[in-house]
Amino acid sequence: MFITLEGPDGSGKSMQVPALADFIREQGFEVLTTREPGGTFIGDQIREVIMRMDNKSMNPRTEILLFCAARAQIVAEVIRPQLERGAVVLSDRYADSTLAYQGYGHGIDLGTLQSILNFATGGLKPDLTLLFDVDVETGLSRRQKGGGEWNRLDDYELAFHNRVRHGYLELANCEPARWKVIDASQSPQQVQLDLRSAVLASIGSR
Numbered sequence: 001m002f003i004t005l006e007g008p009d010g011s012g013k014s015m016q017v018p019a020l021a022d023f024i025r026e027q028g029f030e031v032l033t034t035r036e037p038g039g040t041f042i043g044d045q046i047r048e049v050i051m052r053m054d055n056k057s058m059n060p061r062t063e064i065l066l067f068c069a070a071r072a073q074i075v076a077e078v079i080r081p082q083l084e085r086g087a088v089v090l091s092d093r094y095a096d097s098t099l100a101y102q103g104y105g106h107g108i109d110l111g112t113l114q115s116i117l118n119f120a121t122g123g124l125k126p127d128l129t130l131l132f133d134v135d136v137e138t139g140l141s142r143r144q145k146g147g148g149e150w151n152r153l154d155d156y157e158l159a160f161h162n163r164v165r166h167g168y169l170e171l172a173n174c175e176p177a178r179w180k181v182i183d184a185s186q187s188p189q190q191v192q193l194d195l196r197s198a199v200l201a202s203i204g205s206r
């Protein structure tokens, strides 16, 4: 089973991953967690190039191809083999990040992105996508307070982040069977409980 976590910057996704992985293990599954961009030796090098503050002049098309190059590597090297062994793969971001950020955020044609994503992933789609939904101001201020690395991508204007958020909500609306929207403005404990019940429901329905 392939589960992805998606959401705007500062939505608190990453901090929820370890406890959610433990919970799925308690249900009797082997779990592997990954994150994008990165997650492989080659992908981590690509991540460096994408995130460097001094790569400000990066063309949006270059950025798309780099995200998708890192993704092609992790799908082939890690995600597919683990799924074939019967493990649950829990990925912090996946293809929907490209649709939300590069598609809705930067205005790159969604159909074109879908073709590139299909090529990169060989058509691998998540079984369940958990969307951490939080308003943009809360997300960005959490991120600043959290003292996390402040990278080049955080410098985009608020309007960009709003387009990303609404893009995610539109994607979730188009495919309600795959997506579960989580209210990420709640306490971390409540968010974790909501994640667990969404995962249990999805496991139960399979």
Ligand code: TYD
Pocket: 008, 009, 010, 014, 036, 037, 067, 092, 093, 094, 095, 097, 098, 099, 101, 102, 151, 153, 154
């Ligand atoms: P990261 O520091 O990993 O942030 P987060 O904890 O929010 O996941 O940075 C990832 C950034 O890259 C984030 O701003 C989203 C962006 N991104 C894209 O624009 N497109 C993509 O395809 C992916 C995977 C990430």
